[in-house]
Amino acid sequence: MDDPRWDRPRVATRSSLSCEDARLAGPLASQTSQREQLGLALPGHDPANSQPVALRAAEVREQSTARQVRWGRRSQSSRWRCAVQRSTQGVVFVHSCPKALCQHVEWALERVVGAPVSLSWADQPMAHGAYRAEVAWTGVPGTGAKLVAALKQWPMLRFEVTEEASHGNDGERMSYVPGRGVHRSPVSANGDLVISEQQLRHLAATASSVEAFRHGVDTLLGAAWDEDLEAYRHAGDAAPVTWLHQVV
Numbered sequence: 001m002d003d004p005r006w007d008r009p010r011v012a013t014r015s016s017l018s019c020e021d022a023r024l025a026g027p028l029a030s031q032t033s034q035r036e037q038l039g040l041a042l043p044g045h046d047p048a049n050s051q052p053v054a055l056r057a058a059e060v061r062e063q064s065t066a067r068q069v070r071w072g073r074r075s076q077s078s079r080w081r082c083a084v085q086r087s088t089q090g091v092v093f094v095h096s097c098p099k100a101l102c103q104h105v106e107w108a109l110e111r112v113v114g115a116p117v118s119l120s121w122a123d124q125p126m127a128h129g130a131y132r133a134e135v136a137w138t139g140v141p142g143t144g145a146k147l148v149a150a151l152k153q154w155p156m157l158r159f160e161v162t163e164e165a166s167h168g169n170d171g172e173r174m175s176y177v178p179g180r181g182v183h184r185s186p187v188s189a190n191g192d193l194v195i196s197e198q199q200l201r202h203l204a205a206t207a208s209s210v211e212a213f214r215h216g217v218d219t220l221l222g223a224a225w226d227e228d229l230e231a232y233r234h235a236g237d238a239a240p241v242t243w244l245h246q247v248v
Helices: 019-036 053-081 099-113 142-150 197-206 210-221 223-235
Strands: 086-096 128-137 158-163 171-177 183-189 240-243
Touching: 019 183, 053 142, 086 099, 086 142, 099 128, 099 142, 128 142, 142 158, 142 171, 142 183, 158 223, 197 210, 210 223
Parallel strands: 128 240
Antiparallel strands: 086 128, 086 158, 158 171, 171 183
């Protein structure tokens, strides 16, 4: 005679589950046993379509994992939306400025940096009645070009503006000489002017002689600007330097 115990439906026990399933199935199993003892049914539970505790625990684990994956992707993508403010620095060398324009130069610098400017002016021995000053600045990339645009409105000035290299931007040196305008060239880490490959190719293709090629190289390097400003540069050795910080 068959033992009726073998006809009973099998129910998964906690010992047959994995550690993760057992952790998730524990509260469900205890809740189910308590309600069965009291003769109550779980909310939304259909006894005719009941399923083992292990299957319900697996579903709960999959839902929890899916939420974690979605949350993780959202948090990982959102951290790259933080804006990073980049900055650089440089120096403005006002080599020669008439006394009547000293205050106007300070006002022009104020409009660019957005902060009050007071320079330490000194006599420029290379030009009678002229003054000179130096100011170091910090700001966003491109501030050097804005300073040049603000100062070149007075054609009698002699000045230079440098901007150090920053992330994604080369360093620059911009010089202004009356009658010649602005010379702008990228600079290397040690301060040398840099001529690009395209400039050299164009010069080699258009120069009609060796002398023309040499003259073209001097023009690219701003030799005429250096020749005019060199004496003014030496006159400003050991001059005091003022610091400007751009307001952003």
